[in-house]
Amino acid sequence: MQQSTSIGTYQSRFATYARSLNPSLLSTLRIDEATILAAEVAVSICKLLTDSDNSQPWMERIEKYFEDADTSALEEGFEGMVKDFQDGKSKIWVEKYKNDGYRDFALRLLGAARYRLLIQALKEDVAVAALALRRIVRGAMPFAVAWSDSVGTLTKDQLKAKSKADFAALNVVHLVISLDGLLGEKVLAKLPMEVTAATNSDVTAWKMEGAADLVSQFRSLVAEASAKRVERANSPLIRKIKGARAALTYSEDGTSQAANSLIELIDRIMGEAYPPHAVLEWVDANLPNEPELTHFDKDQKRKPTKYGEALCFVYGGGSVLRPATEHDESEGPSLIHEMIARAVVSTRNRLQKIKHADTGSPEEREQLLTLFTALEGALMLGLSIGKASAPFELPAV
Numbered sequence: 001m002q003q004s005t006s007i008g009t010y011q012s013r014f015a016t017y018a019r020s021l022n023p024s025l026l027s028t029l030r031i032d033e034a035t036i037l038a039a040e041v042a043v044s045i046c047k048l049l050t051d052s053d054n055s056q057p058w059m060e061r062i063e064k065y066f067e068d069a070d071t072s073a074l075e076e077g078f079e080g081m082v083k084d085f086q087d088g089k090s091k092i093w094v095e096k097y098k099n100d101g102y103r104d105f106a107l108r109l110l111g112a113a114r115y116r117l118l119i120q121a122l123k124e125d126v127a128v129a130a131l132a133l134r135r136i137v138r139g140a141m142p143f144a145v146a147w148s149d150s151v152g153t154l155t156k157d158q159l160k161a162k163s164k165a166d167f168a169a170l171n172v173v174h175l176v177i178s179l180d181g182l183l184g185e186k187v188l189a190k191l192p193m194e195v196t197a198a199t200n201s202d203v204t205a206w207k208m209e210g211a212a213d214l215v216s217q218f219r220s221l222v223a224e225a226s227a228k229r230v231e232r233a234n235s236p237l238i239r240k241i242k243g244a245r246a247a248l249t250y251s252e253d254g255t256s257q258a259a260n261s262l263i264e265l266i267d268r269i270m271g272e273a274y275p276p277h278a279v280l281e282w283v284d285a286n287l288p289n290e291p292e293l294t295h296f297d298k299d300q301k302r303k304p305t306k307y308g309e310a311l312c313f314v315y316g317g318g319s320v321l322r323p324a325t326e327h328d329e330s331e332g333p334s335l336i337h338e339m340i341a342r343a344v345v346s347t348r349n350r351l352q353k354i355k356h357a358d359t360g361s362p363e364e365r366e367q368l369l370t371l372f373t374a375l376e377g378a379l380m381l382g383l384s385i386g387k388a389s390a391p392f393e394l395p396a397v
Helices: 013-018 023-028 033-049 058-068 073-088 089-098 099-111 112-139 141-151 162-169 172-186 208-233 235-250 254-271 276-286 304-312 334-356 362-389
Strands: 294-298 300-303
Touching: 013 033, 013 112, 023 099, 033 058, 033 112, 099 112, 099 334, 112 141, 112 172, 141 172, 141 208, 141 334, 141 362, 208 235, 208 254, 208 362, 235 254, 235 362, 254 304, 254 334, 254 362, 276 300, 276 304, 300 304, 304 334, 304 362, 334 362
Parallel strands: none
Antiparallel strands: 294 300
16 A cells, blocks of 8 residues: 655644554555545644634634645545445444454554554544534534523414424523533543643533533623624624613613614614515515515505514525425425524514513513523524525625
8 A cells, every 4th residue: 555645734643653554564454545544634623623822713724724735645535535435444444443353353463562552543533533522512502502592582382383392492501511521421531631732621521500600601702702793794783782781781761772772783784684675585586485474564565574584684695495304304494594583583572562661670671681692692693694594606806
C-alpha cells in the first residue's frame, strides 16, 4: 500500500502511528489508506473546532483546513471511503475491531508494546472527537432554552395533532443535560482527556439538579443572540428591544409601553422583510392549500394572516420542500417551522391582551417578562432557520 503524507495542519495519533507500520502489516490488519485518511480528516476537524486560541468562526476554520490540505489526497481518500462504505468494508472493519478475536489477532501480530501504542493512539483520537461532541451537545443548549421558552406560549388547543403537542411539550433542556451526562459518564470518563484541549468546565458534568441555573445562564445568551440577529436583520428595530427593557425598568406605565414596543417589533421585523404582497406570493408558491395563511378583509381584499406572515418569515421566504421521511410526509410546513411561527403569533396575541388590559399588577408584569423571554427565543430561532431556509442569491456585481 502506498504511503501518503499529512493532508492538513493536524494529524491524528492513529494516522501517525499507522503510517509508521509496514504496509504489508497494515494490509494484514485490514487498515487501508481510506481508513487512515478518514481518521486524519475527522481528528483534524475536531481539533480545529475545539481550538480555543482560534478566534475564527467554525465554518471559516474548516474552509481554511480544506484550502491548505492536499486536495489530491483528500479526493483519493474520500473516493476510497465511499467505495468502502458501499462495499460494506467499513462496517466489517468496525465489527472486527469490536470482536475479541480480531483484537487478539492484532495483539499477536503487533506484539504487546506496539499493540498498546495502537490502542493509546486510537483512544487519544477518540478523546479529541469526544471533546468536540460534548461541545456540540452543549452548544445546543441555547437553542434548547429558546425552544422551550418560545413554545411555552402555546396551549394544547393551539396545536393540531397529539404528536405535535407531545413534541412541543418535550423538555429539550432536560434532554440535553441527560445526553451531556451520558456522554461524560460513558465516554469521556474512559478516555485520556488530558491530551485534548479540554478545560475543567469541559470535563465537569452538568447536573440535573442544576438545570434552573443552567437555564438562567443560557437564557441571557439567548437574549444577547436574539438582539444581535434582530440588529443584523433590521438594525433600527434594536431600539424596540431596548425600549421595552427600559419601560419595564423605569416607567410606571412600563407594562403597557413594553408590550406595545414588542408588538411593533414583531410587526415591523416581519412586515418590512416580507410585505403583504410578498407573503401572498410566497403562500401561493409554497402552501396554496393551507387555509390559515390568508383571509379576506371587510372589502373582500385577500391578505395574509399573522400566522402566514410569521411562517413566511421563519422560512426566510424560501421553499418549504424537503425530503419525505418515515415520520414526515413533507406536506405542509415542517413541524419546527410551524411551531416557531405559531409561537410568534401566540406571543403577539398575548402581548395585545396585556397592552389593552394594562392593570399594572405584579402578575401582569411577570406575564410580560415571560412573553419577552419567549419572543427572544422565537426570534433567535426564527432568524436562524430563516436564514438557513432563505433562497440563495448571488452577490451583486
